[in-house]
Amino acid sequence: MNAVGDRLGFCHDWIRRLAYEGLLAPKRAVLHASIGEALEHLHEDRLDDVADQLGHHYSRAGDASKAIRYLVRFADLAARRYALDDAYRAFDQALAVVEQLSPSERERSRLDVVLRYAFLLSILGRQTEIFGVRLQSLQIVTIIVSILLLVSVIAPDVLPVPAAALMAFVTRDIVLPPPPPAMRQAVDASKAVVNVHPDVAPLSAPSVIAPERTVEPAPVLVGTVDGVWNPPGGIGETLAPPPPPPAPAPADAPLRVGGNIRPPTKIKDARPLYPSIAQTARVEGMVIIETTIGPTGRVLDARVIKSIPLLDDAALEAVRQWEFTPTLLNGSPVPVVLTVTVSFKLR
DSSP: OEEETTEEEOOSHHHHHHHHHTSOHHHHHHHHHHHHHHHHHHTTTOGGGGHHHHHHHHHHHTOHHHHHHHHHHHHHHHHHTTOHHHHHHHHHHHHHHHTTSOHHHHHHHHHHHHHHHHHHHHHTTOGGGGGGSOOOSHHHHHHHHHHHHHHHHHOTTTSSSOGGGGGGGOOOOOOOOOOOOOOOOOOOTTSOOOOOSTTSOOSSOOSSOOOOOOOOOOOOOOEEETTEEEOTTSOOOOOOOOOOOOOOOOTTOOEESBTTBOOOOEEEOOOOOOOHHHHHTTOOEEEEEEEEEOTTSBEEEEEEEEOOTTTHHHHHHHHTTOEEOOEEETTEEEOEEEEEEEEEOOO
């Protein structure tokens, strides 16, 4: 314990814990609410930096509405920065706080948090856990499954997360059943069966035995007759050459992130320069870019898939300077395709 002016500073965790638990619950709630209001006042221009702390203090203060807002805000920020474990914990805490809301607000807030939570679980490849989330109605389950199916099928390249993780809900390999066998036509026994081909054995004994006909063998054609090549001993048919084999896929084709291909981690960041013309025009928003990352982790190619014309060039210039950890497949680095976002916000 250290003296700080006319106050005491508790330097040991157990002392702080005992002092905290010695307070009555209403007093603790008031202190947490005061800390939350102070953080909002001190960091009003950069609340994203303290969103996790605000969510914690307002949840302890009993202000469920503010706690959920800041916990979801922090979870979204963490997911965009690929801190998926932090986002997972924040969503889980937000779901627990939802139960403190009034019945009129609880269902709407639960639906919003559960949808975001389910989307994060699908990115993590943990789709089976989606149905273990606190789902209170069949409508929520139906909405989650419908959204995941539609987004993964209709717009796989627009998502800021690889679409391959969502395709676990869709069966692509559809095997059609074989066609039914053709129905055999019934043979009318009253009609006589006529042998059309002369070499077919008769079904009934003939009334007259005629001598067999002799068939002269056809001459063997050798050479070219009317533009058709007849090899010796052949039958003079023109055979089409077999189709060429399909071209093999290039060995260094980039793979899309998802499934066994995990997203690389950014190790070098470069902030985009806000164009002055965009600031003057008060233009802000998010540019979505599809990048090709080489085996060494450098950005080889980048193209805009969601454009804001005044911000595209600045976003591309920043992304081309990023570097990532190499992505390994069977122990060897491979190029991958990764979708990233660049946000521009006016201060």
